[in-house]
Amino acid sequence: MNFLEAMKFRHACKIFDENKKISAGEFDFILEAGRLSPSSTGLEQWDFLVVQNPQLRQKIRAVSWDQPQITTCSHLVVILAKVAEVKGVGKYVEKMIKRREDKAPDIIGDRKKFYGDFLTGRFGGNDELIYHWSSKQCYIAAANMMTAAASLGIDSCPIEGFDEAALNGILGLDTSKQRVAIVVPFGYRLKPQPKKYRREINDVVKWIY
Numbered sequence: 498m499n500f501l502e503a504m505k506f507r508h509a510c511k512i513f514d515e516n517k518k519i520s521a522g523e524f525d526f527i528l529e530a531g532r533l534s535p536s537s538t539g540l541e542q543w544d545f546l547v548v549q550n551p552q553l554r555q556k557i558r559a560v561s562w563d564q565p566q567i568t569t570c571s572h573l574v575v576i577l578a579k580v581a582e583v584k585g586v587g588k589y590v591e592k593m594i595k596r597r598e599d600k601a602p603d604i605i606g607d608r609k610k611f612y613g614d615f616l617t618g619r620f621g622g623n624d625e626l627i628y629h630w631s632s633k634q635c636y637i638a639a640a641n642m643m644t645a646a647a648s649l650g651i652d653s654c655p656i657e658g659f660d661e662a663a664l665n666g667i668l669g670l671d672t673s674k675q676r677v678a679i680v681v682p683f684g685y686r687l688k689p690q691p692k693k694y695r696r697e698i699n700d701v702v703k704w705i706y
């Protein structure tokens with residue numbers, strides 16, 4: 498499938514065929530698309546939880562508007578946004594900076610200062626602001642995973658329809674450290690894809706010369 502074909506194939510799948518499972522190799526490909534996604538300042542402020550436990554999925558569904566995608570999908574990915582680890586230059590951020598073997602030690606030092614100034618200057622240690630910033634990166638990873646899946650003929654549905662506090666609780670998250678950004682089930686459609694509605698290109702795009 499070429500790229501635009503994959504974009505057109507992808508739709509918010511409302512129910513999956515429970516008898517069809519994604520192969521391990523194809524699911525690795527989807528995860529890899531998420532892992533390779535871009536992130537603000539390259540901090541990859543996400544973690545991917547793959548929830549295959551049926552009882553846990555039932556509990557997630559119960560706090561997610563009872564959406565059937567959650568229990569019928571082949572693979573359920575919950576993307577977690579980092580909070581504490583990107584609050585300032587702690588162990589995680591330092592590791593992310595230091596891994597750059599291509600950078601000289603003085604550049605690494607400069608970067609640590611830049612990251613510290615950026616993180617504290619922009620978010621001032623406010624968990625809510627940091628969570629929203631991290632979440633934006635999680636959405637980019639989610640989008641790439643969904644398009645990657647579509648390129649293989651695999652369906653998905655981005656899910657934001659959940660009670661955030663309840664879901665964080667069910668997953669046993671310490672919300673000062675991590676919070677759920679978005680839930681993405683993957684699998685195979687049970688029903689035909691509905692017509693796609695989008696604004697016209699001329700309405701969406703404005704050119705400035």
Ligand SMILES: Cc1cc2nc3c(=O)[nH]c(=O)nc-3n(C[C@H](O)[C@H](O)[C@H](O)COP(=O)(O)O)c2cc1C
Nearest residue numbers: 507508509510511564654655656657658659693694
């Ligand atoms: C961030 C986000 C959250 C969404 N949450 C839900 C959801 O909880 N349940 C659902 O069925 N669809 C959800 N959707 C799907 C949208 O309703 C859907 O993408 C949109 O109506 C366009 O339809 P299409 O994706 O099928 O082309 C969400 C989409 C996005 C981008």
